Amino acid sequence: MTLWWIGNAVLLLVVLPVVVYLLKGVLDAASGIVPSIRQIAGAAAAGSKDLDAVPLLLTTQDQVRQTVAGVAGYGGSLDVILDDAEEE
């Protein structure tokens, strides 16, 4: 009977607090992850939205090609109009 009471005391004073402490630690850790996940989701969504202008790069690419072609045309004309530098 004495051992039974000792077992009860251990169960109530040791096992139960340890179980509660460990479970609370797990719950706190899980609760701490949730805000971080929300921030990451928000950042990823914002990053995805920022990339909506990426298709405009195709326009930029086309504009650059046309500009370089125009510069090449002007360069060819200048090459004809202007004399070359005298060699030193």
Added chain:
Amino acid sequence: MPAAGVVTIVAVVLIVLALVVYLVATILKLQAIADGLDEVIASVGEIVEKSAPVNDVVLDINEQLDAGVELLEGLLVQKAGLRDALGLVEGLYPGAAAQGFRAFPESRELVPPRIAEVYTRGTLTLARLGREAPIAMANPAGPVLRDVQYGSMAAKLLYTDVRHTSPEKLPRSPVIGSGAPVQYEQREDIGRPRKRFARTKYV
């Protein structure tokens, strides 16, 4: 049932209750985490999908721009010569000559001539001096020469010596009137009625 048995049952029930409460709360939190990760994965997938063609497009743009730069550099060097071309670039963009031309690595070792200094650096000098400053008389890299609101001598000293430093050496102002050293004869027609020409009739 003995009292010890009742206490045992109560202890076990308490432990089970603690397990249930905390584990259920943890499960709910993990579900929220899983939902958030689903959103993250979807957004990251969009990012990957949208940014996939960026590399090729940017590389193509860079190739086009490199071709344009090489063309312009080559034309400039061909028409102005390497040294003068470097000076022109330095005049327009101070410090750019240190980088040289891409297609002409030897240009990095050249000392650029001071071309276009009259206009570019002189303009900077004007900006430092305020008004009344001659162009390119001072080094624009230096500090401000004068108080632009009150001081004016610093700017005046940049001009040739006329009036501001030695006014006593200037010729005296001309004397007019009867005491003037040079007397001119008075014209007789001054003060008289103006001559009028006879009218002619045109047919």
